[in-house]
Amino acid sequence: MKHVLKNALLLFGALFALALAGCGSSVTDKSQKTASLAAASAEFPNADLLVSADSVQKSLNATDLLIIDARAASAYATGHLPGAINLQHSAFWAKGRGLKDTDTVAAQLGAAGITRQQKIVIYDNTTASWGAAGRLFWMLEYLGCTDVHILDGGWDKWSADGRPTQRAAVTRAAATFTPSVQGSLKATSARIAGRLYDNDFAVIDTRTDEEYLGWQLYGETRGGHIPRSVNLPYAWYYNTDKSTLRYQQLKTMLESRGITPDKEVTAYCTAGIRSGYAYFLLRLMGYQKCSNYDASIWDWADNTSYPMDQAPNYADAVYPAWVKALIDYHKPGSTSAAPPQYSYDRNHKYLIFETQWGSFDDMAHGWADNSYLLGHIPGAIHSNSDVYENGNPRWFLLPDAGLKTALGSMGITPDTTVVVYSDSNIFAARLWWILKYAGVTDVRFMNGGIQGWQAAGYPTETTINTPVATTYAGATKPALLASTTYVESVYNQPTAKMVDVRSGSEYSGMISGYGYVVNKGRIPGATWAYNADDSAGIYVDADATLRSYEEVKSLWSNLGIDFSKETIFYCGSGYRSALAYLYAHLMGYTNIRNYSDGWEGWSTNYVEDPAYLATPAVPGSTDGWRQDPSGRPVATGGL
Incomplete structure (x- = not known):
């Protein structure tokens, strides 16, 4: 019987040890009096400010350590680091005035049991907290605390890693906080x-x-x-x-x-x-x-004597929450508010287009991008760029009559609000520009694309939505487009400037950039303004959003681009140049055009003669067109 009891106790002890290990407490030193915090990454000049979760976990029972949970009270109540108190930054400041007076803040901190001499670790739930831990860190340093740290990864990583937590609220005895303001x-x-x-x-x-x-x-x-x-x-x-x-x-x-x-x-x-x-x-x-x-x-912003800058046409670049509000506003029976800068009633027609190259058949055969089928904004319609282009081998915009037919097939009328997005900014910008050129009154580019929509936590669907065809009767805006004929007449004039946004290798004539384009080089006199393709990372940030327009403006200024002249953007076939045009539009420039046919238009001559189609005269040509500049000059060489 004694052996049975002894074995049972041993088994119970082993299970208890395993249970402790499972919640992470097995690495906590129960007898520790002094916290030993370690840097999360030693390479920082002030590496000790960002501390590792391992070192915090080992120091949970240190008597000299104060842990502050900076999340909302409701989040704290569901679980927090053992021993952590809850403190909201909002208790210490007033809107438009910043931090409350020092005596008030010091009294509040003292009531929470905080002194200036303590070793403090702060955490929040990172991106969801909008910098709460950093706000408290700054406030405590401003008031003279010298031993304040932030937990690397915050609550997000701590909980994801299965480290110990508790639910019971923690309070500390009141103390005296004596500030030493660092103005x-x-x-x-x-x-x-x-x-x-x-x-x-x-x-x-x-x-x-x-x-x-x-x-x-x-x-x-x-x-x-x-x-x-x-x-x-x-x-x-x-x-x-x-x-x-x-x-x-x-x-x-x-x-x-x-x-x-x-x-x-x-x-x-x-x-x-x-x-x-x-x-x-x-x-x-x-x-x-x-x-x-x-x-x-x-x-x-309240002090009107201070200047503020904004993109004059910022409302043309919307964001995921705006699009979500648009959808919610137009739901049957909705009482939700309209999105900002949107003045239409709930019956107003709107359409959302996800745009890429290829039809559903193409996607099924692996010939085109399948992003739409993998998940798109609810209600969005796929826009195959072939619909509004001439098609293989040159992706030129259809003539006006054909373009209007295409837009009608997409269900668009001139007064339809249209939102365009893609997983490629150049595709979204291309359709945005086409609709602007066609005369659609309210067309918006969703910044961040599907990546931004998903990052915001909004739902997607895989339902294939189809448009209801209509008749498009809008008037095009010729001043937005530069045809090849127009470019021929102005490219070498002092009143105009060609801006090339292809790769440096295309601009210099090392490559054509397209397997079906033989001729290489650039339009003489064109300024190279870097590659506007998403992959180049010049015009688009790593999170798939547009680069700061102020940075792009500075980039262009440093290149000597002068918008007092008519500025014509071009690339290979009007996609990358549409993105550059979008930036210039957001900046408020009006003396701008997109050379939609781009290098493909400049370097080739389309031939309708059936006899020519049967016997292409120029090596490397493709049925229906000639790789021949037809007297148009070409420049090559360094950047």
Whole structure:
């Protein structure tokens, strides 16, 4: 009996040990009095600020460690790090004014059991918290705390890795928080206004593309951004597992945009939350002169004496939440609000197009992109680019009559609101430009494409939606298009400028860029403005959104592109150039055209003669057209 009891106790002990190991507590030192925090990545200049989950887990029972959960109270209640208290940044500031007065904040921190001398680790649920941990980190450093850290990966990675948690709320005995204000860490509107145009001063805008462009999403008095600010959206600061980007990634992101350690740098967002995390990253990277503009755009926009910039035609570039609001607004029986900058009633016709090359038959045979079949925005219709082009081997836009027939087959009328998107920005921009040229009154480009829609957590469907054909009777806008004949008449005139957005190898004449195009080179006098293809990463960011239009404007300015002249963009067949045209349109330029036929049009001569079709005269030609410049000049050589 004793042996049975002994064995039972041993078995119980083993099972209990396994249970502890399963919840992660087996690596926690129960007797530890002093926290031993380790850097998540040693390569950062101030590596100790970002601490690893392993070291925090081993220090959970350290008596000198305070863990702050910066998430919403409802999230904290469902589970949190053992011993963590819950603290919301919103308790410490007021809209448009920033941080409350120091005495008030100090009293609040003391009531929460916090002192300036404690070792503190803060975490949130990363992208979903919009920088909550960073905001508290900045506030505590501003008030003089010197031993504050952020948990790498936050709650997202901690919970995903199966580390120990608890549900019971934690409170601490009240303490006395004695602040030691570090004034240089808190930027003010007056400070920014006074330094804005200094070369050793830089401003980071941590908001989304749409906010930077000009959309007013959170009650801002004015839309847009602080002039000369660099747009580095908060969502970019994390890896896919929600750990913070590593040193080289952050160094490239910052320094490639002029945010260098020798400058004084401040960051802002709407209310100083996302920018609080940008401040943390600057500290992590060793920047000596950095701050957070905690009152942010709610403060800056209210003061009309301060300038703000925005893309004049920002409303043509919509974002996933706008499209979701459009769909919800038009649902039968809906009472939801219309999306911003949309003045139509609920009966107004709208269509959403996912565009790529190829028909469903082509997709089934693997000849075309199958993104639509894998999942698309609910209600979206697939737009095969063949519908509005002449087809193989040259992808030229149909003549006006044929184009109108094509748009009618797509169910479009001139007053239809049309949203276009793709997993390729150049395809979406091409259809956007075609619809603008055709005279559609309200056509929108969804920035970020299907990638952005899915990143926002919105549903997709695989249902094949088909349009209801109609008659398109809109009037085209010839001033938006440059034909080959038109380009021939202006390409060498001082009043016009050709801008080539093909690859450098195409521009220099090393390659034609297309297997069915023999001739190589460029239109004489054209300026090379880099490759606008998505894969080149010049005009499109890594998250598939448009690059900051201010960066593109600066790029063009540095190349000497002068929009006082008529500017004609071209590529191979009007796709990449449509994206460049979209940027110029967003910037408000009107003296612009898209050479839709591009290099294929310039370098070839279409021949209808049946006798020629039977006996192509030029080596490398394809039935129906000649690889012959027909007297049009061609330039080659270096960039």
